[in-house]
Amino acid sequence: MIRMGRNSKPETGGTYGESSSVEPDAPYRYQTETPQAAVRGGAITDSDAMARDIKEGRLSGFVGHGTTLTGETEFQAMLRVDGHLIGTVTSEAGTLIVGTNGVVDANVSVAAAMINGVVNGDVIAHEKLQLGRTAQVIGNIQAPRLVVEEGAVIEGKCSMVRAREDSEKQVAAEVENTYAVQSSYSEPAITDEERLTAALFDETSDEEEETAEAAGV
Structure with missing residues (x-):
């Protein structure tokens, strides 16, 4: 089993450039750059941004292009795949990012996922699933919130279980409120x-x- 943990204490050594402009709630924006950073340090590359994410504990692991990783993969914060990942991928609170060159031959169960590459397997995202225009998912998907860009390919069933459950709960609450209002206008008790x-x-x-x-x- 391959466990990819989060850095609890950032390293003090090494040169990573200026501080990252990527917010924790937007882990996908590796190429986001502020004008100040561009002036001081020049253009920010993906490698620089990922290095900072690793340093600051936002990136648990990275499978680079041309690399094949096989096994049960567990991570905590964020995992980016630009290579080939085989096995299973699980994370209770983490985010999986599959780049345009990434291939994942595994069943995936994570909190959130952004897919721009190929996933051969079922994908369960407990919070949100986003499929880019180059995404290809060969398997069933399940997520309460789903974003699909034009050009994405899905070959499998799509289920939004939690969203349906929330909708049913909302309808039940509205019906209960209606009955409560009606009962308030009924004849008084004897x-x-x-x-x-x-x-x-x-x-x-x-x-x-x-x-x-x-x-x-």
Whole structure:
């Protein structure tokens, strides 16, 4: 099993250039560059950006172009695949990125995934799945949120289970609220005093009927 952990303590040595402009919630934007960084350090390459992501703990692992990795892969933060990954890929809270040259022959179960390459296997993204225009997924996909760009290829079933469950819960809540509003306009509950008065009235009516029957006899 291949475990790719997150760096808990960033390294202090080495030259990585200026600080990264990539926000933690947007791990895919490797080529994002601020004008200040461009002026001070020149153009930022993918290698520089990934080096900073590794240093700052945002990138757990990287499978480069021309590299083949086989086995059960588990990671924590982010895994980028530009090479060939075979086996299984799992992460409870991590993000999988498959580049345009990346090939993943594995079943994938991650929190989020952005695919621009080829995935031969089922893909489960517990939070969000994004397929770029060069993506090819040969397998079933499951995600509560799905973004598919024009040109992406999917050969398999698509299921948005959590989204459907959330929709059903919302409908049930709306129905419950409707019933609550309707019940607020219903007749008020009968008090004990009103029940006693009704019972006495019924007894009086019965006595009058018996008296009338006796008189008729």
